[in-house]
Amino acid sequence: xxxxxxxxxxxxxxxxxxxxxxxxxxxxxxxxxxxxxxxxxxxxxxxxxxxxxxxxxxxxxxxxxxxxxxxxxxxxxxxxxxxxxxxxxxxxxxxxxxxxxxxxxxxxxxxxxxxxxxxxxxxxxxxxxxxxxxxxxxxxxxxxxxxxxxxxxxxxxxxxxxxxxxxxxxxxxxxxxxxxxxxxxxxxxxxxxxxxxxxxxxxxxxxxxxxxxxxxxxxxxxxxxxxxxxxxxxxxxxxxxxxxxxxxxxxxxxxxxxxxxxxxxxx
Numbered sequence: 001x002x003x004x005x006x007x008x009x010x011x012x013x014x015x016x017x018x019x020x021x022x023x024x025x026x027x028x029x030x031x032x033x034x035x036x037x038x039x040x041x042x043x044x045x046x047x048x049x050x051x052x053x054x055x056x057x058x059x060x061x062x063x064x065x066x067x068x069x070x071x072x073x074x075x076x077x078x079x080x081x082x083x084x085x086x087x088x089x090x091x092x093x094x095x096x097x098x099x100x101x102x103x104x105x106x107x108x109x110x111x112x113x114x115x116x117x118x119x120x121x122x123x124x125x126x127x128x129x130x131x132x133x134x135x136x137x138x139x140x141x142x143x144x145x146x147x148x149x150x151x152x153x154x155x156x157x158x159x160x161x162x163x164x165x166x167x168x169x170x171x172x173x174x175x176x177x178x179x180x181x182x183x184x185x186x187x188x189x190x191x192x193x194x195x196x197x198x199x200x201x202x203x204x205x206x207x208x209x210x211x212x213x214x215x216x217x218x219x220x221x222x223x224x225x226x227x228x229x230x231x232x233x234x235x236x237x238x239x240x241x242x243x244x245x246x247x248x249x250x251x252x253x254x255x256x257x258x259x260x261x262x263x264x265x266x267x
Contacts, residue, residue, distance in 0.1 A: 005031035007241040025052035033058040042096035056097040062086035072105025075122035075154045103141040106154035130170035143176035146184040174201025206242035215254035
């Protein structure tokens with residue numbers, strides 16, 4: 001059965017962020033991920049993890065100026081020093097929190113920009129990040145994101161991400177396979193996951209089309225996908241990165257039902 005991690009940036013919005021660790025543990029989660037830790041000290045977050053017996057799975061490197069609609073700086077020419085300083089900060093947090101995965105957002109491609117120039121910057125920055133992360137035993141993740149949620153995002157398809165990993169050529173650079181984004185952009189998620197599985201370093205889930213619970217009220221057959229994830233031998237965490245329709249705990253019936261099915265009758 002896949003191991004599920006609660007994404008605290010999206011789950012438990014009924015609580016303040018630091019209270020979400022306790023809520024996730026109370027619902028049986030053993031691990032968490034979230035977008036950005038930098039509003040809090042690493043020690044404060046580590047204390048929350050330890051207090052509730054949780055593992056830190058993943059967070060993102062600094063994205064630039066979110067208030068200015070920036071979504072990463074890795075592909076932005078002229079921002080190399082900022083990217084590298086941000087990634088070093090992410091490594092410092094990971095050293096305290098214990099996660100061995102850091103997601104690097106590619107950033108937005110401005111209208112009319114020279115894509116080849118941005119691509120070259122992206123490769124250079126990812127090469128730096130992968131080399132620095134390797135010294136700490138950390139894997140760098142890149143994620144294709146759909147153009148409906150983030151118009152103009154530089155990386156949109158699984159094949160693009162796999163090609164980038166091959167170009168950089170570092171074994172600790174992997175693809176973050178988000179089934180929600182993949183279904184919107186490409187469909188055929190089972191075949192796509194099978195085809196690119198050797199490049200996958202993390203998996204995330206959400207219902208399609210509204211990014212809600214991955215239950216029967218969405219177009220993806222998640223029980224089938226969970227079985228496929230097991231069949232492929234995936235041993236990492238599956239991040240639950242969705243927006244609950246209502247109360248988070250009440251909405252976890254999809255997870256309780258899957259766990260009961262996986263345990264089998266009488267167990």
